[in-house]
Amino acid sequence: MKVRTATAAACGILATALGGAAAHLVASLVSPSASPVLAVGGQVINLTPTPVKEWAVSTFGTADKPILIGSVIIVTLLLAALAGLLRLRSRAAAVAVLVLLTALAGAAAVLRPETGSFAWLPALVAAVVGVATLELLVSRTSLLRPDHAVPGEPTRRGVLALGGAGVGAAALGVGGQTLIHRRAPTTITLPPAVDPLPPLAKGADLGKAGIAPFVTPAKDFYRIDTALLVPKVDPRDWSLTIDGDVPDPFTIDLDELLAMPAVERDITLNCVSNPVGGPYIGNARWLGVLTRELFARAGLEDDSRDPDLQVLSTSTDGMTISTPLTALLDDRDALVAVGMNGEPLAAERGFPARLLTPRLYGFVGATKWLTRMTVTRYDEQSAYWTERGWATDGTVKTQSRIDTPAPLARLDPGRTTIGGVAWAQGRGIKKVEVRVDDGPWQRATLGAEADIDCWRQWFLPWDATDGRHDLTVRATDRTGAVQTTDTANPFPSGATGLHSLAVTVG
Ligand SMILES: Nc1nc2c(c(=O)[nH]1)N[C@H]1C(S)=C(S)[C@@H](COP(=O)(O)O)O[C@H]1N2
Ligand SMILES: [Mo]
Numbered sequence: 321m322k323v324r325t326a327t328a329a330a331c332g333i334l335a336t337a338l339g340g341a342a343a344h345l346v347a348s349l350v351s352p353s354a355s356p357v358l359a360v361g362g363q364v365i366n367l368t369p370t371p372v373k374e375w376a377v378s379t380f381g382t383a384d385k386p387i388l389i390g391s392v393i394i395v396t397l398l399l400a401a402l403a404g405l406l407r408l409r410s411r412a413a414a415v416a417v418l419v420l421l422t423a424l425a426g427a428a429a430v431l432r433p434e435t436g437s438f439a440w441l442p443a444l445v446a447a448v449v450g451v452a453t454l455e456l457l458v459s460r461t462s463l464l465r466p467d468h469a470v471p472g473e474p475t476r477r478g479v480l481a482l483g484g485a486g487v488g489a490a491a492l493g494v495g496g497q498t499l500i501h502r503r504a505p506t507t508i509t510l511p512p513a514v515d516p517l518p519p520l521a522k523g524a525d526l527g528k529a530g531i532a533p534f535v536t537p538a539k540d541f542y543r544i545d546t547a548l549l550v551p552k553v554d555p556r557d558w559s560l561t562i563d564g565d566v567p568d569p570f571t572i573d574l575d576e577l578l579a580m581p582a583v584e585r586d587i588t589l590n591c592v593s594n595p596v597g598g599p600y601i602g603n604a605r606w607l608g609v610l611t612r613e614l615f616a617r618a619g620l621e622d623d624s625r626d627p628d629l630q631v632l633s634t635s636t637d638g639m640t641i642s643t644p645l646t647a648l649l650d651d652r653d654a655l656v657a658v659g660m661n662g663e664p665l666a667a668e669r670g671f672p673a674r675l676l677t678p679r680l681y682g683f684v685g686a687t688k689w690l691t692r693m694t695v696t697r698y699d700e701q702s703a704y705w706t707e708r709g710w711a712t713d714g715t716v717k718t719q720s721r722i723d724t725p726a727p728l729a730r731l732d733p734g735r736t737t738i739g740g741v742a743w744a745q746g747r748g749i750k751k752v753e754v755r756v757d758d759g760p761w762q763r764a765t766l767g768a769e770a771d772i773d774c775w776r777q778w779f780l781p782w783d784a785t786d787g788r789h790d791l792t793v794r795a796t797d798r799t800g801a802v803q804t805t806d807t808a809n810p811f812p813s814g815a816t817g818l819h820s821l822a823v824t825v826g
Contacts, residue, residue, distance in 0.1 A: 324463065325405065327478070331457040332404020333397050334485035336418065339450025340396070341492035343425075343442035348499035353549050353637070354435040354442050355496070356425035361385075361392050361548050363428040370708045374811055377593055385548060396421065407458055415451055422447035433638025434551075457481055500549070508555050508574065508672055510659045513584040513607055520586070520605075523768035526777045530724025531739040534767065534777060536602035538660055543668050544591045544600060544682065546704070551637045551689045555672045558636075560614075560656065564694035565629070567619030574672055578658065580609045585653055585678070588743055588775045592681035592714055593810045597721050597819035601743070603774055606676055607659030611648040611693075614656060620649070620695065630698050630712070633675055635689040642703035642712060643677055643685045645695060652678045652746065652773070656690060678773040679746035681814060684714035711813035718744035718803045720752055720778075720795040720819060727821040731784050738764075739779035740819075744797035748772035751796040754780045757789055764793075772798065786826035792818050 340356055347355035353362060365388065368376070376384045399421055407414035426443030429435050458464060461478030525534035555574045563569035585608075590601035611631075629645040648654045654677040658664060665671040670688025677685025683705050694701075698712060706712055720742035725731060742749045748769060753761035767777035778793075794803045807817035 324408070327461050327463055327482075328404040328408050328458075329401040330404065330482055331407065331454055331461060331463065332400045332402065332414070334482055334489065335450050335454035335457055336396065336400030336403070336421070337489040338453045338485050338492070339418075339422070339446040339448075341489040341496065342449040343422075343446035344496035345492045345499070346445045346496075347442040348496040350438040350441055351429075351434075351436045352500045352552075353432055354429035354439040356422070356429070356443055356446055357389060357392050357396070358548050359429035359432055359435065359439075359443075360396075360425055361388050362432055362546075364388060364392065365546050365548070370710070370811060373708075374593070374809075378595065382543060389548065403454070407454060408463065411455075414454060418450045418454065419447055422450065434636060453485055457485060500552075508578070508658070508664050510607060510662075510664060511578050511582045514581045515583065517584040517586065517605065521768040521770050524770040524774075524777070526739075526765075526767045526779060528724075528737060528739050528777070528779050530726075530737075531777050531779065532723050532741050534603060534770070534775075535661060536604055538604070538663065538666055538669065541602040541604065541660075541669070542591065542600040544593065545668075545688060546639060547637050547689075550668045551635070552667060553636050553672055553689055558672050559691065560673065561692045562614055562618040562695075563692070564632070564696045566615065566695050568617070570618060577609060577656065577673065580613060582607055582609060582658070583653065583655070585655060585676075586771045586774050587655075587676055587678050588745055588773060589676065589682055589686055590716060590743070592683050592710070592814045594815065595810060596719065596807070596815050596817045597821070598815075601721075601741075601775070604660045605662070606655055606657040607662075608655030608657035608673070608676065611654040611656060611675070611677075612650075614693070615649060615695075618695075625649075628697050628699070630696060630703075632694045632696050632701050632703055633687040633690055634692040634694070635670075635687050636691050637689060639687070639689075640701075640703040641675070641684060641687040642698070642706055643675070643680065644713065647677050647680060647685065648693075654678065654685065679716055681714035681716055683710060684712065709812055714813065716743070716745045717814045717816055718742075718747070718749075718795055718797045718801065719816075720793045720803060722754075722791055722793050722819055722821055725791075725821075725823050727823075729823045731823055731825045733784055733786055733825050736782055736784050737779050738782050738791055738793075739777070740793060741775045741777055742793070742795035743775035744795065745773045747797035747799050747801075749776040749795055750798045750800070752776075752778040753794055753796075754782075755792045755794075756782065761794070784823075784825040788822060788824050790820055790822050792820040794818050 403417040429439040460481035594600035723740040764778040
C-alpha cells in the first residue's frame with residue numbers, strides 16, 4: 321500500500337516536471353518569461369504586499385529570487401504529488417488538478433505585460449504533456465491493474481518509465497535554459513563623449529584598504545529589480561519612444577540614440593530600500609544622452625516646471641517607474657545612459673539603455689531596459705512602486721557608512737583606521753565625523769570631491785584601546801544640515817539614522 325502511494329505521488333511529480341520542462345523549452349522559443357514557474361513567480365512578486373517584500377529583501381538580500389523560484393517549484397510539486405494520489409481514485413480529479421495548475425500558470429503568463437501574444441502556449445504544452453505523461457506512467461507502473469500481484473510495486477517497466485520521465489524533464493529543462501541564455505545581446509559600440517570628463521579628481525579614491533572603491537566595478541555594483549529573468553534585449557529591435565503630453569512625440573532606434581551628443585557624468589546611484597549601513601549603493605562614470613535633449617527633440621520647452629507632471633518610463637519587461645518631469649529637464653543632467661565605466665551596460669544593468677536621474681533613488685529615476693518615456697500627470701497614471709505606497713519624490717537623504725572595521729571585528733590595540741563613504745547627492749558632503757563610544761565627534765579626513773552627485777570617501781586614524789567599542793559616523797552636507805539621528809525604515813522614502821557598529825579590541 322505504501323509503495324503504491326509513493327509510486328502514485330512519483331507519477332504525479334514526474335508528469336508535472338516533464339510538462340513544466342516541456343513548457344520551459346517552448347517558452348524559451350516564444351517568450352522566456354511565459355515559462356510557468358517564471359510567470360507565476362513574476363505574479364507573486366507583483367502581488368506581494370510591500371511589508372512582506374521589505375522583509376524578504378532584508379532577510380534574503382539578493383537571494384530573494386532563487387528562494388522565490390524554489391518555493392514556487394516546491395508548491396507546484398506538492399500539488400503534483402496530490403494529483404498523482406488522486407489518480408488512484410479518479411482520473412477526472414487528477415486531470416482537474418493538473419489543468420487547474422497549468423491554467424493558473426497560463427493566466428499568470430498572459431497577464432504579464434512583456435510575454436507577448438503566445439503567452440498561453442507554454443501552459444497549454446504543460447497541460448497536454450503533463451496529463452498524457454501521467455496516464456502513460458500510471459499504465460507503465462501498473463498502478464491500477466487489479467490483476468497485478470502487488471499493484472504499484474515497482475516493476476522494471478515502471479521504474480524505467482519513471483526514470484525516463486525524470487531524465488526527459490531534466491533534458492528539456494536544461495535545453496530551455498541553454499536557449500534562453502544563448503539569446504545574449506550582441507554588444508554595441510559606444511560613441512565618444514562630446515566633452516569627455518577629465519580623469520577623476522586625484523584623491524577621490526584614498527586607496528585605503530577596506531573602504532569601498534570610489535568607482536564601483538560593474539561586476540560589484542548592487543542589483544535591484546523585479547525581473548526574475550534578466551531581459552535580453554536585442555539592440556537591433558530596441559527603440560525609445562518619447563510620448564504623452566509633448567508637442568512632437570517620436571520613436572528612435574539605438575543607432576539614432578547613439579548618434580545624439582553623448583555626455584559623461586559621475587553619478588552615485590542608491591536604492592531606497594538600502595538600510596542604514598547597507599550595500600545597495602555604487603558609483604560609476606556613465607555615458608549617455610541628456611534627457612533634456614530628448615525632451616527638447618519632442619518639442620518640450622525647458623520651462624515646464626509643473627510639479628504635477630511626471631515622466632512614466634517603461635522597461636521592456638513592463639516595469640513602470642515615475643520621475644518628476646522637472647528632474648529630467650533641469651541642470652542636474654539626467655541621462656539615458658548606454659555606457660558604464662567605459663563599457664556598454666551589462667544585461668542586468670539595463671542593456672542597451674537605462675535612465676539615470678542624479679539625486680533621486682533608483683526606484684524613481686533609474687529605469688533599466690528603458691523603452692518609453694511618457695509625459696503625464698501623477699493623477700492620470702501611476703507607476704509600479706507608487707501603486708505600492710512608495711513616495712513619488714525619492715530625493716536621496718544624507719547618509720554615511722563605516723566600511724572598516726567590519727561589525728564585530730576583533731582588532732589589535734594600537735593605531736588603526738576607521739573609514740567609509742558618505743553621500744548627499746545634489747548637496748555634496750561638507751564634513752564627516754566619527755564618535756568612539758560616548759566620546760566627542762572627531763572630524764574625519766575626506767577624499768576629494770569628484771562631483772556633488774557622488775559619494776565621498778572618508779577616514780579617521782584611531783588609537784584603539786582594549787575593550788569593546790561602539791563606532792558611529794555622521795555626515796554634514798554642504799547646506800550645513802547634519803545627518804538626522806531620527807531612525808526611519810526604508811519604506812516609503814528612504815532609511816535615516818546613524819550607522820553604528822561594535823568592535824572588540826585586544
Ligand atoms: N526595469 C526596471 N528598472 C529598474 C528597477 C526594476 O525593478 N525594473 N528597479 C529600480 C531600482 S529600485 C533601483 S535601486 C535601480 C537599481 O539599479 P542597478 O540594479 O543597476 O543597481 O534600478 C531601478 N530600475
Ligand atoms: Mo531601489
